[in-house]
Amino acid sequence: MFGVLVVRLPEGRLGFLRAFSGMLAGRWDVEGYVPPLFDREARASLEPQGEATVKALFARAEAMRASPELLTLRAAHAEQSARHASEIVALRERHEVRRKQRHARRAELTEAASKSSTPEASAHAAELRDSLHALDQESRGDKAERRRLEATHASERSSLEPKLLRLERRLRALDRLRHMVSRAVMRRIHDTYVITNARGERRLLRSLYERAQPPSGAADCAAPKLLAYAQAHGLRPVALAEFWWGAPPPSGGRVTGAYYAACRDKCGPLLPFMLDGLFVARPRTFTPPSTTPGSLSILFEDRWLVVVAKPHGLLSVPGREASLSDSVLTRLKARYPDATGPLLVHRLDLDTSGLLVAALDARTHSALQRQFVHREVHKRYVAWVDGIVTGEQGRIDFPMRVDLDDRPRQIHDPIHGKPAVTEWRVIERRGDRTRVAFFPLTGRTHQLRVHAAHPLGLGAPIVGDRLYGRDGERLMLHAESLTLLHPGTGERVTFDSPVPF
CATH class of the missing domain: 3.30.2350.10 (Pseudouridine synthase)
Incomplete structure (x- = not known):
């Protein structure tokens, strides 16, 4: 994104400043464009060491992710989990077939007993009880078989999962440490940005954002650069515009040569403070085209x-x-x-x-x-x-x-x-x-x-x-x-x- 700020010079003439968001061709400073807001010496003393530490932690984490031991354990765990799931499904299907057979057999026995009125009925009743008891025993046998399989699976997992979990915990700890160091470095870098508004009030960048956590690239957009430079050099802002130039971003939504409003996440909390003390036109609200729509x-x-x-x-x-x-x-x-x-x-x-x-x-x-x-x-x-x-x-x-x-x-x-x-x-x-x-x-x-x-x-x-x-x-x-x-x-x-x- 590029930006142009029309300014009024101390002697009354109009001039303009230009800026780009972030870096241009990998550079913070390009002749003819306003410089970034941060304190160069402070950032130069922080960024190289902090970046090296973060990169070293990242390299350690990536080396662990690619280690043969972790990859082997993950593959073995995936194979084991798939096999266990398959065995449980197969056992459940066998048990379901048996359950239906037992259900049908119980129905047959009960129906036969209800129709029997011979002198041998008492003997048939005993046989019925024995048969139903045998079916119940089969049901309990299925449950015992399920418990034995689950115990076997638990034993197999106990020989593999602790090793994998230990390595996964170490990897997560490295990732957390890298994020913590990265956030700490960014906090110190953000504190190299001192923001001044049109009233001459000065604030650290982090103080302008919720939970003191500015998003990445905050204060590096074209608009904050232009306003900061104008304020520092006694130039009064008159009009500001930002436009996209070049290939569209991966997300789309930008066309070369088109003008766009300031972004909400980075500039939304920042620009109101920077503009405080200046006359600012009210935000434009959407209105339909001036032509009257045709009939329906x-x-x-x-x-x-x-x-x-x-x-x-x-x-x-x-x-x-x-x-x-x-x-x-x-x-x-x-x-x-x-x-x-x-x-x-x-x-x-x-x-x-x-x-x-x-x-x-x-x-x-x-x-x-x-x-x-x-x-x-x-x-x-x-x-x-x-x-x-x-x-x-x-x-x-x-x-x-x-x-x-x-x-x-x-x-x-x-x-x-x-x-x-x-x-x-x-x-x-x-x-x-x-x-x-x-x-x-x-x-x-x-x-x-x-x-x-x-x-x-x-x-x-x-x-x-x-x-x-x-x-x-x-x-x-x-x-x-x-x-x-x-x-x-x-x-x-x-x-x-x-x-x-």
Whole structure:
């Protein structure tokens, strides 16, 4: 991330400063850019030794992880655990067969005894008791066999697990020690950052964060560097902007040349203190496009459901503010005042146009939602993307989640993300743009927009995408076709909405 700060010089003229977040090409200092905030001498006395200690502990832990003894014990334990589980399952299956046989035999004996009325009944009763006792003995024998097997397993584990647990404890202790040393070094490094605000007040960096634990890279972003330099040199900040330049990060969500707000985890606690004493414009709140959304076209309606064509610029559901009350849901409620249930079955982004389905009763709504959840609804979207897409068709499959530092943006996260799958096909190429058909198999927020823009997807943001690409007259994304099972008639029906671009 790069940043530019417009400043007013002491003599009244305007000037500007520039900075980059973190390091540039492995360097803290690059000519023409403001320097970092930390005390160089203090950091130079701490960082090399601390880094060497942490690396040495890491090397010891990695050597232990790769040691033949630990690897052999882990493999033996895994094999032993799998064998024990298999033996328990096999024994349980044998015992279940025997139990059913005993149950059937008891039923036969009881039924035969109930039908016997001969003089020999007393003898039959004795035989019945003996037979039932034998069956009970078999049941107790199965339980004893289970206990013997479990005892054998426990004995086998006792010869292996203590050795493995001892090595695992040593490894965990090394990892904990490395983390403790690393945190201690970082605390001392963080204390080389002294932050000054526009009132001249000075604070240690750690004091500005909850539990005195700043995240990695705190105060190394472009904005804090620029503000600190301006304050230190008597320059009054006027306007600040940060933008991304270069290849997108692995998580996506950044496009070269696009402007972005300051991050919340690193700069959120820091910038309010640094800006204290300056006039700061109020944060911008989202407002819909200035153009009035078009009318809501009713493409199909019956006693069960309604299909509409949503214009771009119209919300699917009302926003929290009074100014955001106009929406598809609001208009549908006015048109169908007797409808029950939540009406809308799914949603489209504000900037996306196309087909939306609403249910006029709760039962229909539940039936349609089940189809969406179980991926039984076939959807086709059409978009113009900004770039020449390689290939003619394909499948994009990578997990996504919301960017907690920059809502409502979504990012790629292979660990915490939820599955997101889209199939695509090129329709047309024109100039430096590609017309693409998207077939989403899941319904994640901004799925098509992220899958288009991310390098793991098409690497070409949708034209007019103000979040993942560049702003334009409109987002060139339209929900063109929708096929589902009609809950009222049981027929497979398809609805279409012509693409307006």
